[in-house]
Amino acid sequence: MDMQFGTVELVSFHEGDFFLGMAVTSALTSPMENGYFSADLCSPSNIQLVKVSKAVGLNDNCLLIQHHTIKTYNQAVPGLLVTVRNSKSSWRLYEMRLFVNLALIGYANSTADEWSLAGVQKDTGKLLFVERMEQWAKTVQDGVDRGLDFSKPATAFDGIEGIESIFKPRATGNRPIVARYSNSPNSSIQYTYCGVLERMINPAEEQCH
Structure with missing residues (x-):
């Protein structure tokens, strides 16, 4: 049996x-x-920051969010890794891995302990961010599950917001997620998400309209 995969x-x-x-x-x-x-990514022994298992029998349907570090240009980049994995009968498989650079949302040099479940619960900003990410990732998890159906519905991913929705304020009075970019130890630039322009802006240089 020849199997083909695409990434x-x-x-x-x-x-x-x-x-x-x-x-x-x-x-x-x-x-x-x-x-x-x-x-079996969602095994009870696999403790993560967020774990949502909807697996049934041999079918995988798992969502994980965990601290993860990658290297770019020989530099360690701390981030959060979102994994959505779904497999069904007849060798159907879909796996998504999304990495978010924590340095650009104000958490440079953060450690795995700071982004453990106990660490996040001590920081309101981190807790808010993880909750938003979890809510968004759950919609992706459900969309993937629909998409792997034999009927292959074209509407499987309808209604799923873009990843930028994580950084938007959710209601009047809520503060948006802020990204802080620093190119030297003594200077930094603060960015906020502009819903009108649908991108991050520097409020000191540009208005959101």
């Missing part, structure tokens, strides 16, 4: 710095015989 990798930069990275892997063939890509 798409996307990278987003903000003001020249790496901000978001996403990789999506999917099985491209539908073999005649039955089988499963079970990985």
Whole structure:
């Protein structure tokens, strides 16, 4: 049996710095015989910042959010890694991994302990950010589950907001998530998300209208 897989990798930069990275892997063939890509990512022993399991039997349906560090240009970049994995019968598989650079939302040099469940609960800003990310990721998790149905509905991902929704204020009086970019130890530039322009701006240089 020949199996084919495809992976798409996307990278987003903000003001020249790496901000978001996403990789999506999917099985491209539908073999005649039955089988499963079970990985058990949501095992009870796998303790993470956020873990949402909707697995049934051999079918994977797992969402994880965890602290993760990558290297770019020989520099360690701390971030949060969102993993959504879904597998069903007939070797159907879809896995998304999304990395968010924490330095660009004001948490440079943060450690894994600071982004553990106990650490996040001590910081209102971190807790708000994780809650928003979890809410968004759950909609992706449900969309992936719909998309792997044999009927392949074209509307599987309808209603899922863009990742930028995590950084928007959710109601009057709520403060938006703020990104702080620093290119030297003694200077920093603060950015906020502008819903009208649908991008981050420096309020000192540009108005949101």
